Amino acid sequence: xxxxxxxxVAITALAAAMAISNIGCTNNPYPAGESKRNVHYLNFGxxxxxxxxxxxxxxxxxxxxxxxTPSYFRYHYLQQNPVRLVLNLGAKEPQRxxxxxxGEVWTFTVRKDLRFSNDVCFPDSKxxxxxxxxFIYAWKRMADPxxxxxxxxxxxxxxxxxxxxxxxFSQDRKGMADPNYDKPFPGVTADPSDPYTFSIHLKRPYPxxxxxxxxxxxxxxxxxxVEHYNDEYARHPVGCGAYKLTSYTPKQRLVLERNENAxxxxxxxxxxPGDREAGLLDDAxxxxxxxxxxxxxxxxxxxxxxxxFLQGYLDETTLNANNFQQAMASxxxxxxxxxxxxxxLRRAQxxxxxYILFNMKDPLWGGYTPEKRKLRQAVSLVLDSQEFIxxxxxxxxxxxxWMLPAGIFGYDKDFKHPYRVVxxxxxxxxxxxxxxxxxxxxxxxxRIVMNIDCAAxxxxxxxxxxxxxxxxxxxxxxxxxxxxxxxxxxxxxIKGSHQSILYGWxxxxxxxxxxxxxxxxxxxxxxxxxxxxxxxxxxxKLFEKVRDMDDSPERLTLLNQMRDMAIEDSAWIPxxxxxxxxxxxxxxxxxxxxxxxxxxxxxxKIDNNLRAQKQAEWNKPVWWPLFAFFSIAxxxxxxxxxxxxxxxxxxxxxxxxxx
Amino acid sequence: xxxxxxxxxLQAIPTLLGVLTLTWFLFFGTASAESIAxxxxxxxxxxxxxxxxxxxxHGYDQxxxxxxxxxxxxxxxxxxxKSDATKEDIWTRIRQGAGPSIVVSSTIFIGTVFxxxxxxxxxxxxxxxxxxxxxxxxCVLLMSVVYTxxxxxxxxxxxxxxxxxxxxxxDPSSGLIKYILxxxxxxxxxxxxxxxxxxxxxxxxxxxxxxxxxxxAKGVSETRxxxxxxxxxxxxxxxxxxxxxxxxxxLGGLLLENxxxxxxxxxxxxxxxxxxxFSVVRAMVFLGTLLYICGLxxxxxxxxxxxxxxxxx
Numbered sequence: 011x012x013x014x015x016x017x018x019v020a021i022t023a024l025a026a027a028m029a030i031s032n033i034g035c036t037n038n039p040y041p042a043g044e045s046k047r048n049v050h051y052l053n054f055g056x057x058x059x060x061x062x063x064x065x066x067x068x069x070x071x072x073x074x075x076x077x078x079t080p081s082y083f084r085y086h087y088l089q090q091n092p093v094r095l096v097l098n099l100g101a102k103e104p105q106r107x108x109x110x111x112x113g114e115v116w117t118f119t120v121r122k123d124l125r126f127s128n129d130v131c132f133p134d135s136k137x138x139x140x141x142x143x144x145f146i147y148a149w150k151r152m153a154d155p156x157x158x159x160x161x162x163x164x165x166x167x168x169x170x171x172x173x174x175x176x177x178x179f180s181q182d183r184k185g186m187a188d189p190n191y192d193k194p195f196p197g198v199t200a201d202p203s204d205p206y207t208f209s210i211h212l213k214r215p216y217p218x219x220x221x222x223x224x225x226x227x228x229x230x231x232x233x234x235x236v237e238h239y240n241d242e243y244a245r246h247p248v249g250c251g252a253y254k255l256t257s258y259t260p261k262q263r264l265v266l267e268r269n270e271n272a273x274x275x276x277x278x279x280x281x282x283p284g285d286r287e288a289g290l291l292d293d294a295x296x297x298x299x300x301x302x303x304x305x306x307x308x309x310x311x312x313x314x315x316x317x318x319f320l321q322g323y324l325d326e327t328t329l330n331a332n333n334f335q336q337a338m339a340s341x342x343x344x345x346x347x348x349x350x351x352x353x354x355l356r357r358a359q360x361x362x363x364x365y366i367l368f369n370m371k372d373p374l375w376g377g378y379t380p381e382k383r384k385l386r387q388a389v390s391l392v393l394d395s396q397e398f399i400x401x402x403x404x405x406x407x408x409x410x411x412w413m414l415p416a417g418i419f420g421y422d423k424d425f426k427h428p429y430r431v432v433x434x435x436x437x438x439x440x441x442x443x444x445x446x447x448x449x450x451x452x453x454x455x456x457r458i459v460m461n462i463d464c465a466a467x468x469x470x471x472x473x474x475x476x477x478x479x480x481x482x483x484x485x486x487x488x489x490x491x492x493x494x495x496x497x498x499x500x501x502x503x504i505k506g507s508h509q510s511i512l513y514g515w516x517x518x519x520x521x522x523x524x525x526x527x528x529x530x531x532x533x534x535x536x537x538x539x540x541x542x543x544x545x546x547x548x549x550x551k552l553f554e555k556v557r558d559m560d561d562s563p564e565r566l567t568l569l570n571q572m573r574d575m576a577i578e579d580s581a582w583i584p585x586x587x588x589x590x591x592x593x594x595x596x597x598x599x600x601x602x603x604x605x606x607x608x609x610x611x612x613x614x615k616i617d618n619n620l621r622a623q624k625q626a627e628w629n630k631p632v633w634w635p636l637f638a639f640f641s642i643a644x645x646x647x648x649x650x651x652x653x654x655x656x657x658x659x660x661x662x663x664x665x666x667x668x669x
Numbered sequence: 670x671x672x673x674x675x676x677x678x679l680q681a682i683p684t685l686l687g688v689l690t691l692t693w694f695l696f697f698g699t700a701s702a703e704s705i706a707x708x709x710x711x712x713x714x715x716x717x718x719x720x721x722x723x724x725x726x727h728g729y730d731q732x733x734x735x736x737x738x739x740x741x742x743x744x745x746x747x748x749x750x751k752s753d754a755t756k757e758d759i760w761t762r763i764r765q766g767a768g769p770s771i772v773v774s775s776t777i778f779i780g781t782v783f784x785x786x787x788x789x790x791x792x793x794x795x796x797x798x799x800x801x802x803x804x805x806x807x808c809v810l811l812m813s814v815v816y817t818x819x820x821x822x823x824x825x826x827x828x829x830x831x832x833x834x835x836x837x838x839x840d841p842s843s844g845l846i847k848y849i850l851x852x853x854x855x856x857x858x859x860x861x862x863x864x865x866x867x868x869x870x871x872x873x874x875x876x877x878x879x880x881x882x883x884x885x886a887k888g889v890s891e892t893r894x895x896x897x898x899x900x901x902x903x904x905x906x907x908x909x910x911x912x913x914x915x916x917x918x919x920l921g922g923l924l925l926e927n928x929x930x931x932x933x934x935x936x937x938x939x940x941x942x943x944x945x946x947f948s949v950v951r952a953m954v955f956l957g958t959l960l961y962i963c964g965l966x967x968x969x970x971x972x973x974x975x976x977x978x979x980x981x982x
Contacts, residue, residue, distance in 0.1 A: 036847055037828055039838030057940070059709075059754060155722050162716050180722070241756040260757065261940060262839070262932045307838065310936075311928050313821070314837045317829050321836070497700040497945060500707060537707070537717055631832045647791075650800040657891075 035631050039307075039323055046622045048302040050598075050614055051325045053309045053318070057261045060244035063226045064151045067160045072226065072608035074264060074306060077299070078127075079229035079249035082118060082145075083220060085607035088281030088290055092417055093520050093606055095224055099124060099140075099250070101206070104223070106215075113170070114215045118223070119207045120145060124230070125271040127254035131238035137271045140250055142200055142208040144230035149198040149210070150191055151236070152227060154179045159227060161518065163538070170211040171196035191233065215558045221519030252299045252612050266304040277613060290602055293615060300600070300615040319593065320351075322625040325616060326594035326601070331470050334404045334591065342405070351628075352596030357406060357589045358603035361517040363413050363525065366393065366462075366478075366583040367542040368510045375460065375509055376543070378579065384444040386580040389460065390429035391437035392484050395586050402474040406591055410584035412573050413515075413525040417605055419561045420522040420569040427577060427584065437485050449486025457488040461509040464491060465499040478512065503541050512585070513541065520606050522569055523557050529576055542581040549575050597621040670973070674966060681962040682745065688958045689741040689951060696947050702729035705945045709754050727753055727948075740951055749952040754944045759952045762937060769839055770921025770933030773849050777856035778918055782911055784857065785864035786900075792865070793872040794895055804865065811862035820928050823855035837930040852929045856922065867910070871903040878902075905976050912971040916960035920953075 038045070045051075058071040063079045066072065084098035097103070105117040126137035152159040153175045166172045175195050182189040201207035210219065222228060235248035245258050252275060253266040279294040293300060309315035312330050319327040329337060337355070339345045344355050368386055370376040375385065395409035411430055414421040441449055449457050460482060464475060479489040494502070502508045517524050527533055530553045531545035552572045559565045576582060594601050597617040604610050706723040707715060715723075724730045728739060743750070749759035792804045828836040834851035841848075875881065876899055884894050921935035930936075934953065941949035972979045 035833050035850070037832040037835050039835035039840075039848075041840065041843035057755075155716075155718050156726070158710050158715060158719050158723070160715070162719065166716070176718075241751070244756060259932065260755065260762075261936065262930070307930070309837050309930060314824070314928060314930065317824075317836050321829075321832075323835075495699065497704040497708060501701060501704050504703075504707075537715065537720065629832050632830065635831060636833075646803070647800065650795050650798050653798060654795060654891075 037321060037323075037629055037631070038625065039318070040305075045323075045625055046618055048616060048618055050301040050304050050611065050616050051307070051323060052304065052611075053307050053315045053324050053327065055308075055310055055312065055315065057308055058264075061247045061255070061258075062157065062244040063229050063231060063247055063249070064148065064154075064157050064159050065244070066226065069608065073611065074255075074266070075226045075247060076251075076607075076609040077253045077266065077304070077611055078247050078251045078255060078269075079226045079231075080251045080609065081224050081226060081228050082120070083224035084609060085224065085604060086278060087604060087607065087610060087613055088278050088285050088602060090417070090602075090604060091282050092419075093604070095220055098224075099230070100223075104220075108215070109211075112214060114212045116210045116212070116219055117201075117207060118142075118145070118209070119204075120230075121273065122206055123273045124250050125273075126232050126235075126248055126250050127269040127271050129232075129235060129248045129254075131232065131235045131248065137248075137250075138232075140230045141205040143205070144232060145228065146195065146198050146200055146208050147191070147233050148228055148231045150175070150195050151231060153195065153197075154189065156180075156183065156189075161222070161227070164222075168212050168214060168216055169197035170213060217558070217560045218519060218521050218523055221521060224519070251609075253304060261308055263308065264306040266306075268299060268302050275612075285602070288602075290600060293600060293613075299612045301611075304611055319595075322595060322621065322628050325598045325621070326592060329591040329593060331404060334406075337593065338404070348593075352624075353593055354596070354598075354601070355591065355593050356601065356603055357591050358605065359408060359416060359587055359589050361415050361417060361520060361605040362514060362588055363410050363415055364407075364512065364514040364585045364588060365410070365413070366510060366512050366585055368581055369506060369508050369541070370543045370545070370581050371506055372509050374458065378546075381444040383578065383580060384440040385446070386583070387429045388437040388440040388444070388485055389482055389487075390427075390580055390583045391431070391433050391440070393430075393478070393481055393583060393585065394432045395430070397481070398474070398477050399586055402470075402477055403586070403588070406589040407586040408589070410586050412577070412584050413528070413582070414522055414569075415517075415587045418517070418520055418522055418525065420566060422570075425573075429577065429580065430584070434484050441485055441487070446487075449488070457486060459488045459490055461490045461492050463499060463502055463508040463511050464493050465496040467491075467493045474512070504536050506541075506543055508541070511541065514588070517606065526553060526556065526569065526572055529553075529582065544576075544579065544581040546575065546579065595621070595624070597624070670970070674970070677962075677966045677969070681959070684962065685745065685955065685958055686741050689744055689955060690737065692951055692954045693737055693740045696950065700945060705729070705753070705947065708945050744951060744955040750948055752941075752946055753948045754941075754946040759949055762949075763934065763952070763956065766921075766932060766934040766937045767919050768933075769931050770926070770935060771918055772845065773852055773856070773925070773931055773933065774918040774921050776849055776853040777860065777922075778911075778914065780853060780857045781860045781864055782907075785861050785868050786907065788861070788865045789868035789872055790895060790900060792869050793876060793899070794891070796873065796876075804869075808862040808865050811858065812866070814859075816859055817924065819855050819859040820924050823851065823858065824928055827851045827854060835929075837928075839929075839931045848929075848931070852925050852931065856925060868903070868907055871906045872899055875899045875903045905972075908975050909968050909972050913964040913968045915967065916963045917957075919960060920957055 040051075054070045054073070056070060058066065058074060059068070060066055061071060061075055063075055066075050080098050082098060082100040083095040086094045086096045099120055101119045101121045107115050107117070109115060120140070120142055124140035126132065126140060128135050128137045132138055151157055152162070152165070153172050155162075155176045156179065166176070175197070178193065179189045197211050199209050199211065201209065212219070229249055232248050235246070236243050239246045245260065247255060250269070250272065252269060252272045254269040255264070256267045257263070257265040275298045277293045277296045277298055277300070279291070281291055285291055309318060312332065315324060315327055316333045316336075318324045337345060337348055344353060366389070368375045370378070376382065399405060399407040399409065409430070411425050411427040416423065441447070445452070446458050451458050462475065462478060464471065467475065475491045479491060482489045503511070515525065515528060528539055529542060529544045529546075529549060530540060531547065531550045534540035534543040534545060549572055552568050556565055556568050556572065559568075590603070592601075592603065597620040599615045599617075600613045602610070702724050703720055706720045706729070710719055710723055721730075728736065749763070751758055752762070788804060792801045795801050824836060827833050828851050834847050839848045881894055881899060884898055919934065920938075921931070921933035923935040923939050925931070926933045926935040927939050937949070938953045940946075941953065
């Protein structure tokens with residue numbers, strides 16, 4: 011009885027399951043029909059830690075924040091050779107005046123047509139007009155030690171009264187009171203006669219302030235918003251940019267919509283040579299932004315995001331080593347399949363440098379005597395950047411001759427680092443001269459060891475360190491890769507107990523000072539960025555001059571002197587400048603990459619009809635395996651059902667016969 | 670019964686304290702408060718003043734005894750506080766994350782239990798035939814595959830090649846089924862084999878009992894014996910076996926959630942571990958332990974309910 015009804019029941023259940031799955035079965039991760047709207051789909055691999063403009067720092071955070079909270083300056087999107095600052099919220103170029111005591115005052119005048127986006131923190135939820143006071147408020151927050159402005163070290167010794175102001179905040183908090191933000195900040199002052207003007211007072215000239223004024227830290231901030239949202243402000247920034255944040259589910263999704271209160275902003279009408287031909291000026295003069303909505307989905311696994319991109323559900327993506335091999339044909343071009351899909355690939359050099367550094371405090375590898383220098387120079391001579399780039403980075407990089415990447419003042423494309431040619435014989439000779447013939451310590455007869463410290467190793471990093479080890483060991487020296495968890499690795503750097511590391515630096519702003527300060531003596535110490543612990547008074551003297559200078563032939567000469575000095579000491583071995591590889595679909599245009607600016611999503615354009623059409627074309631479910639699976643299962647069960655039925659019937663018949 | 674439950678709950682307190690203390694030692698044995706502060710502050714080099722400020726703000730400057738007390742006693746009072754990394758209220762996040770986790774893991778759980786009972790009954794009914802043997806072979810094959818392979822492979826075949834569901838995402842407002850279809854199918858495939866083997870054993874244990882022979886002798890049909898007598902008795906070990914898992918459903922699956930972008934508690938813990946967010950880790954460890962203990966108590970109660978021979982007091 012039960013068996014007899016089982017077959018029809020199973021068939022009905024199967025049919026019902028099919029019906030349900032036919033309704034629900036789509037691999038489109040977004041609500042039905044949404045892709046037809048003017049939405050730009052993006053992903054990030056890690057959640058923004060904070061979207062508080064004063065605190066945020068990472069690329070991920072900046073990509074979101076820079077379109078919400080713009081600043082006085084911005085980078086010209088198209089003119090990148092060299093990169094150029096243009097006014098954004100600023101009404102005119104700042105005025106710089108020297109003071110009698112060697113300091114400098116910068117006076118900024120902001121646009122009068124700025125408003126915050128509508129938000130519940132304002133009366134009637136209407137965004138109010140912005141004045142210089144909101145810029146000054148942002149600077150007060152930068153000085154507040156509790157908020158954690160990442161570049162505090164740059165300003166605390168230079169902005170007048172910064173340290174005292176910061177200390178007062180801490181004092182307020184000790185008394186458990188709310189910090190007093192009404193107190194005037196002597197370093198950043200308002201102009202009593204003009205509510206749209208403010209000044210920054212410095213103890214010594216700091217030309218790089220222009221670049222700081224292009225970062226989201228200096229965006230005008232609404233005190234109402236900070237006080238209304240409190241800790242939640244980190245997930246609820248309020249700005250005056252082209253977009254406003256409308257929904258944020260941490261670790262899941264972040265949605266930005268066009269800000270109706272944004273001031274008029276137009277697509278640039280001039281570009282670099284070649285931009286017009288590339289279609290980058292087709293939208294010249296149009297109102298920005300070109301897309302209504304930006305959706306950032308947080309896809310942690312790179313496999314997942316890559317597959318989403320291939321299905322057309324992400325409009326663009328960056329490539330890692332695994333995806334890269336899938337995407338490329340052996341000739342270094344995009345694979346035919348990707349070309350057929352209309353995918354476009356772009357490589358862009360980042361304003362960054364990777365390098366090997368030695369800890370100058372290390373008894374074996376550190377030190378400033380000619381012998382010690384020779385030891386480090388020898389390592390420099392056997393490191394083959396090009397081989398490393400080809401094998402470990404799939405060719406996405408440029409060998410570095412010195413810290414400064416292309417596009418930064420002081421970069422010289424013809425400069426050749428004297429110890430950055432591969433010359434194993436010369437390296438061996440230098441090691442012998444350093445007192446270790448054949449790479450061996452004559453006292454013990456053992457090979458000397460170079461320890462490379464690193465954070466816990468991923469598969470990709472294992473390849474990289476493997477290559478380094480093999481290259482350096484060609485000199486006879488022994489190389490040990492000391493891998494530790496990230497937190498312990500950082501502890502080592504801070505305490506200076508590392509020996510050598512492979513490390514990278516990404517520019518905060520396009521000025522050589524932001525690179526050469528990494529070897530400044532006063533920057534060595536716990537938590538300071540000079541992890542080589544390199545101290546050279548002559549270098550420091552030149553650095554202090556270069557830091558305070560505007561670009562000029564004189565500055566260039568000094569930069570070159572510093573370079574030559576540091577190269578002789580070889581505390582740093584410049585290794586390579588990384589490239590970022592991004593891909594986008596045929597329906598995305600205006601995709602030029604900017605080496606510094608993070609607000610480039612303002613210019614992106616999406617052809618939503620083409621996208622919807624391609625998505626439908628690429629994502630039809632394949633049903634036959636499911637049918638095949640069930641058919642086999644059902645067909646396989648039939649003989650067994652017959653056998654058992656027969657068995658049951660036989661027993662029944664036997665029982666009947668007995669009675 | 671009430672006394673029994675109370676006693677078991679009281680016994681849980683020292684266990685919880687022990688687990689929390691151990692977590693605290695493991696966490697601060699591997700990383701200094703300073704390195705955690707640096708990690709949470711910013712990607713740039715924070716000034717020493719900022720680091721000290723952070724440590725102070727989060728109470729990691731207090732003597733170990735005080736910190737330990739906070740890490741344990743506050744938990745017992747369900748005062749989870751705020752996340753070290755994001756300053757979010759941990760309770761709020763747990764409440765938000767529990768929903769998606771429960772949806773996915775209970776779908777898997779219910780599917781697995783009923784699917785496994787169905788297949789186990791079939792295997793027992795057709796014991797000795799090729800169906801039973803094929804089931805055994807397939808089960809052993811399924812059991813020999815690592816869970817990670819199910820997740821990655823399942824995503825590749827079901828979402829990428831066959832396109833049955835999204836590779837990533839969770840948005841209940843646009844239809845729940847499409848988001849949980851593939852993850853549930855994967856969880857189902859990964860978990861069912863073990864259960865089938867187990868339930869089949871329970872069933873066969875019963876099939877060889879005397880009462881079955883008596884029933885057969887009285888002329889009860891094989892189907893009825895299986896469906897009414899054997900299954901009913903075999904359900905006792907099955908129920909007690911599964912009840913222990915129920916509280917854990919809230920926590921969801923670490924890997925599955927992470928791969929499919931389901932904003933559950935599994936991925937919450939995964940993230941917190943990755944970012945050295947001690948306050949979240951200890952809250953989640955506490956919750957996990959508590960739910961596990963609850964599961965054990967529920968098992969005992971379930972025993973008493975389904976098996977009249979068992980009495981607790």
